[in-house]
Amino acid sequence: MSEGIGAAVKRKEDKRFITGAGRYTDDIRLENQAYAAFVRSPHAHAKVTGIDKSAAEAMEGVLAVLDGKQLTGDGIGNIICGWAITSKDGSPMNMGAWSALATDKVRYVGDAVVAVIAETKAQALAAAEAVDVSYEELPVAANIGAALADGAPQIHDNAPGNVIYDWEIGELQATDDAIAGAAHVTEMDITNNRLSPNAMEPRSAITKYDAAEDHYTLYTTSQNPHVARLVLSAFYQVAPEHKLRVIAPDVGGGFGSKIYIYPEEIVCLWAALKTKRSIKWTADRTEAFLTDAHGRDHVTNAKMGFDADGNIVGFKVSTKANFGAYMSLFSSAVPTYLYATLLSGTYNIPNIYAEVLAVYSNTVPVDAYRGAGRPEASYVVERMMETAAREMGKDPAELRRQNFVREFPHQTPVIMNYDSGDFEGNLNQAMEAADWAGFEGRKAQSAANGKLRGIGMACYIEACGIAPSAAVGSLGAGVGLWESAEVRVNPVGTIEILTGSHSHGQGHETTFAQVVADRFGVPLDSIQIVHGDTDKVQFGMGTYGSRSGPVGMSAIVKALDKVEAKVKKIGAHLLEEPEENIVIEEGTVKATGTNKALGWHEIGLAAYTAHNLPPDMEPGLKEGAFYDPLNFTFPMGCFICEVEVDPETGKTEILKFVASDDFGVIINPMIVEGQVHGGIAQGVGQALLEEVVYDADGQQLSASYMDYTMPRADDVPSYDVLHHNTKCTTNPLGMKGCGEAGAIGSPPAVINAITNAIGNNDISMPATPAKVWAAINSAKMAAE
Amino acid sequence: MTTVSMTVNGKVAAAVVEDRTLLVDFIREHLRLTGTHVGCDTSQCGACVVHVNGKAVKSCTMLAAAADGAEVTTIEGVANGDLHPMQKAFNDNHGLQCGFCTPGMIMTGIDMVNRYKAEGKTLDEKAIRHELEGNICRCTGYHNIVKSISQAAGEM
Amino acid sequence: MxxxxxxxxxxxxxxxxxxxxxxxxxxxxxxxxxxxxxxxxxxxxxxxxxISGASDMRGITVSGNSVTIGAMTTHAEVAASKELAAVCPGITSLAGGIGDPAVRHRGTLGGSVANNDPAADYPAAMLALGATIKTDKREIAADDFFTGMFSTALDEGEIITSVSFTAPASCAYAKFPNPASRYAMCGVFVAKGDSGVRVAVTGAGDDGVFRQSDMEAALASNFSAGALDGVSVSADGMLSDIHGDAAYRANLVKVMAKRAVAAAS
The missing domain is CATH 3.30.43.10 (Uridine Diphospho-n-acetylenolpyruvylglucosamine Reductase, domain 2)
Incomplete structure (x- = not known):
């Protein structure tokens, strides 16, 4: 089957993108469209003492100048975090109020204060400059340390000491005892750098209010339009759910940053009603840096105990997570259930305890960014394993091998139950591809050229397929994390798949169609994937957490099961053969052992003409399904990175990057490999290049591509992407998910390689040339 | 206001625009050719690359008025027939994911191949990566973009 | 805007x-x-x-060792000039490393020199080559032209029309780009000509492009990378930012200078 499961089919969606015919939100222009511009706080922490709008209101083209008091006065609700976390002492998390337009106080540079609506974008921007907001500046806490210091400024009144929650998981006493009795204990302080997601398409929204229908439309750059509609209606009261259509058309990358519902969409919807105009807003890149949810930003202390043979006996982790100025939609889940539950890594660890302190600061809100918690966990575990091996004089690969989980299902001490895997198989495959054995020879060659060569590995595991609804509900999630699908077989036999998943680069229009083609043997071109429009598609949960394969496609499979059953019934009836003898092959419905057959289109036609259907059968051929996963899925793999460092400049060059992943069943290897490439580049970016930097006053020093180092083509190598797959046992296709793996496994592999090269284990991400050069010098000084 | 007139994708395009109008805004907002994108404000990302008089330029960093009289080619105008070899190569090699940076990548790729061919230089992987310095992609990790341009270089 | x-x-x-x-x-x-x-x-x-279309401000003239480059000559034109490369490969390779291909198609030598961005490449070349900056009013020696970060000897309304210099016997430019912007975090242009050795540094100094006289002295008697081993570069007066502190930049000055000398030798 050349177009079915496992085929490297070229993407159906490419044509419009390579010809310039893609339709992104900013490409859309509605009739009667006006433009919004936002007045943003230049201060990281200040009271708003006055807003003088008169000059702006008098300017040409200005339709409205709107502030937070008007917004709350109209009953627009605060922005919420949808996952409740309970502290150690049983108290609920301390969620501070977040109004889409600040009312009394601003809490980060970029906090929206006033929205200006004008006829043109230029007029809106000019008028925004003319709005005079008076501030009374307050002391600033721009990082975790400052926010937790004695006498730190209080950012939200209901979060004393700026603590949102103080959460724990695992057994404290047993873990302490295990570490106390260990033959060797490795302890590290580990920082996970703050990142900006930087989807290349900036966020954008266009809103429309139709007075005749009393109906709203929102075009927006969203990964989950139904969730946006739900939250906008149920919590922000912008519009009733049945009167609001949310369309996420072509979306230019998300990486998590387009999950959330931001102030701008809320304000533009509200402003559409107030001005009776369609309103467009598109971020520029600076606004993106100042307002898109950031990722990561953890500070961790970790202790890992080993027995005399090198077996892990206990792992204790204490993490402080920077949440920024407000709690974004899924922020609370990221450093808890998406992080601490993965601290067992690929290893048998009998005792684990983790505690997480969630902290407000005067910075951009932090939420899920590609990997979301799992890269942070993988970084902690794999830096610890590498360091422990070095300290104990063991081979880092052998220490890992010795501690691997080998029997499945495997229950970790931190909730997760791994269903499948062959961790050693991936390790072996990666080591062979990387020619691990030949490293010393290559190192000597580099040394002869005055360069420092290093090799490092990481054996990551992550949890995807998010997530069983009842399980996440019991852990505090405000929503269920199932997915929906509808399969419509048209009278002529063409097929439309309506999915709640959303594609913003992942290639769903191809891979989802492959699943259908595989099932019925119909041509790929006869299948259309419909997504991203709440008026067209039934409620769905959207795309994040590598869930579109294991959850989204599972829903399609469930609906296909129902379609198949009905097709077989119709076929049996028309062919006058027993149903159990009916098979569907290559677009034909056949009766085995006979030469009787019907074309696929004939079944469709029969279903809709309904002239001759089995008794009691309803006409039509359309089935829907909701799939709720039974478990998380657990993609894992081994990444090996080989680097060469120029000791004179500290610049690192990645010479080779090998990824051996276990993604379960793969629908389209070309697309899966593309996902891994992109993930690795983002992980390499985190390890070598990227960091959002704030000064002590809370000003972002890295708010453009002049200072935020995006990975470019010459920063990264070509990657060797390999697979050693074991089938997932908990979903119908056996898929594990592949969207985030690259970003999860690569940072520790890169840092393990650099620290190996330079002989200094003390380096933080990003390992910039300046930092690496300094680390080389301090290692030299220590040696002298 | 100023009157600008240029040839865009072989057709005359004239309009009266504000003097400050950027070429990219003229292309997107006046001509409604929305394949050319804007991904940054500091001339770094390259999503806006078009050809002006046969050379790749960042249309976000050029005034429409400065392109008066010029021959401009955008992503919508590169194909002579169904697809340009560079467009086809991006499809063949999975050189795009979300597609947002893609028009700029394709325009840069065509310019790069044209220049190297004119100068008789070899466009190997290292050269392609260096030439892509002004184009940022967040999805593909560049691996398949490099493959795409390499394929097209052999076919153009 | x-x-x-x-x-x-x-x-x-x-x-x-x-x-x-x-x-x-x-x-x-x-x-x-x-x-x-x-x-x-x-x-x-x-x-x-x-002024990008000012035809009298454009073009490259090489006559023996005398070079004149019109102010509106683009970086791409300088980079691609074979006759210029034959006498002064340092400047063509420098031009080929400015920005990216699209930027090089539009950006001009005159624009770069007039702006005197502390991380721009051309000022280092002008200073090391001892170039003369010609304006619509006068001629200014490069040593007098660059007066500090974003600051030049140009009067208001004065227009650079061309630059000229005598191609040195050997020259080269070595640059360590800022990882994010790709501007020079440190760029060193070294030129060895009849009047001695000139070393100009861009990107590193906190007041823009400058000449490194200790290196010039060391190289005058022994034009080799090794001659710079004994030269110490102070971190005083070096830029410090999120990409690297002053000590790192001081190190880069030496490393890039040695690489430029090696390339020029």
């Missing part, structure tokens, strides 16, 4: 007269710095005088 009035000048003299008639006019060369600055609303000239 604030509104502005756009004018196209076909010659330096027309540009001068258009500029003198403007309230708060600015010259627009390739626009690769000025337009982004205007987009960020950090500059708002009342008038822009576009």
């Amino acid at each position: 604030h509104n502005t009035n756009y004018h196209k000048a076909s010659s330096a003299s027309e540009a001068a007269s258009l500029l003198s008639g403007a309230d708060d006019g600015a010259l627009l060369a390739g626009g690769q710095t000025l337009i982004p600055t205007m987009k960020q609303r950090l500059a708002a000239p009342s008038d822009l005088v576009d």
Whole structure:
């Protein structure tokens, strides 16, 4: 089957993108469209003492100048975090109020204060400059340390000491005892750098209010339009759910940053009603840096105990997570259930305890960014394993091998139950591809050229397929994390798949169609994937957490099961053969052992003409399904990175990057490999290049591509992407998910390689040339 | 206001625009050719690359008025027939994911191949990566973009 | 971007007269710095005088060792000039490393020199080559031209029309780019000519491009990378930012200087 499961089919969606015919939100222009511009706080922490709008209101083209008091006065609700976390002492998390337009106080540079609506974008921007907001500046806490210091400024009144929650998981006493009795204990302080997601398409929204229908439309750059509609209606009261259509058309990358519902969409919807105009807003890149949810930003202390043979006996982790100025939609889940539950890594660890302190600061809100918690966990575990091996004089690969989980299902001490895997198989495959054995020879060659060569590995595991609804509900999630699908077989036999998943680069229009083609043997071109429009598609949960394969496609499979059953019934009836003898092959419905057959289109036609259907059968051929996963899925793999460092400049060059992943069943290897490439580049970016930097006053020093180092083509190598797959046992296709793996496994592999090269284990991400050069010098000084 | 007139994708395009109008805004907002994108404000990302008089330029960093009289080619105008070899190569090699940076990548790729061919230089992987310095992609990790341009270089 | 009035000048003299008639006019060369600055609303000239089409300000003339480059010659044109590469490969390779291909198609030598961005490449070449900056009013020696970060000896309304220099016996430029912007975090241009060795450093100093006299002295008697081993570069006066502190930049000055000398030798 050349177009079915496992085929490297070229993407159906490419044509419009390579010809310039893609339709992104900013490409859309509605009739009667006006433009919004936002007045943003230049201060990281200040009271708003006055807003003088008169000059702006008098300017040409200005339709409205709107502030937070008007917004709350109209009953627009605060922005919420949808996952409740309970502290150690049983108290609920301390969620501070977040109004889409600040009312009394601003809490980060970029906090929206006033929205200006004008006829043109230029007029809106000019008028925004003319709005005079008076501030009374307050002391600033721009990082975790400052926010937790004695006498730190209080950012939200209901979060004393700026603590949102103080959460724990695992057994404290047993873990302490295990570490106390260990033959060797490795302890590290580990920082996970703050990142900006930087989807290349900036966020954008266009809103429309139709007075005749009393109906709203929102075009927006969203990964989950139904969730946006739900939250906008149920919590922000912008519009009733049945009167609001949310369309996420072509979306230019998300990486998590387009999950959330931001102030701008809320304000533009509200402003559409107030001005009776369609309103467009598109971020520029600076606004993106100042307002898109950031990722990561953890500070961790970790202790890992080993027995005399090198077996892990206990792992204790204490993490402080920077949440920024407000709690974004899924922020609370990221450093808890998406992080601490993965601290067992690929290893048998009998005792684990983790505690997480969630902290407000005067910075951009932090939420899920590609990997979301799992890269942070993988970084902690794999830096610890590498360091422990070095300290104990063991081979880092052998220490890992010795501690691997080998029997499945495997229950970790931190909730997760791994269903499948062959961790050693991936390790072996990666080591062979990387020619691990030949490293010393290559190192000597580099040394002869005055360069420092290093090799490092990481054996990551992550949890995807998010997530069983009842399980996440019991852990505090405000929503269920199932997915929906509808399969419509048209009278002529063409097929439309309506999915709640959303594609913003992942290639769903191809891979989802492959699943259908595989099932019925119909041509790929006869299948259309419909997504991203709440008026067209039934409620769905959207795309994040590598869930579109294991959850989204599972829903399609469930609906296909129902379609198949009905097709077989119709076929049996028309062919006058027993149903159990009916098979569907290559677009034909056949009766085995006979030469009787019907074309696929004939079944469709029969279903809709309904002239001759089995008794009691309803006409039509359309089935829907909701799939709720039974478990998380657990993609894992081994990444090996080989680097060469120029000791004179500290610049690192990645010479080779090998990824051996276990993604379960793969629908389209070309697309899966593309996902891994992109993930690795983002992980390499985190390890070598990227960091959002704030000064002590809370000003972002890295708010453009002049200072935020995006990975470019010459920063990264070509990657060797390999697979050693074991089938997932908990979903119908056996898929594990592949969207985030690259970003999860690569940072520790890169840092393990650099620290190996330079002989200094003390380096933080990003390992910039300046930092690496300094680390080389301090290692030299220590040696002298 | 100023009157600008240029040839865009072989057709005359004239309009009266504000003097400050950027070429990219003229292309997107006046001509409604929305394949050319804007991904940054500091001339770094390259999503806006078009050809002006046969050379790749960042249309976000050029005034429409400065392109008066010029021959401009955008992503919508590169194909002579169904697809340009560079467009086809991006499809063949999975050189795009979300597609947002893609028009700029394709325009840069065509310019790069044209220049190297004119100068008789070899466009190997290292050269392609260096030439892509002004184009940022967040999805593909560049691996398949490099493959795409390499394929097209052999076919153009 | 604030509104502005756009004018196209076909010659330096027309540009001068258009500029003198403007309230708060600015010259627009390739626009690769000025337009982004205007987009960020950090500059708002009342008038822009576009000199990119001024034909008398464009082109490369090489006569023996004498080189003249019109101010509106683009980086791409300099980089691709075979006759220039034959006498002064340092400047063609420098031009080929500015920005990216699209930027090089628009950006001009004159624009770069006039702006004197502390991380721009051309100022280092001008200073090391001992170039003469010709304007519509006078000639200024490079040593007198660059007066500090974003600051030059140009009077208001004065227009650079070309630069000229004598191609040295050997020269080279070595640059360590800023990882994010790709501007020079440190760039060193070394030229060995009849009048001795000149070493100019861009990107590293906190007041823009400067000559490194200790290195010039060391190289005068022994033009080899090894001659710089004994030269110590102080971190005083070096830039410090999120990409590297002053000590790191001081190190880069030495490393890049040695690489430039090695390339020129």
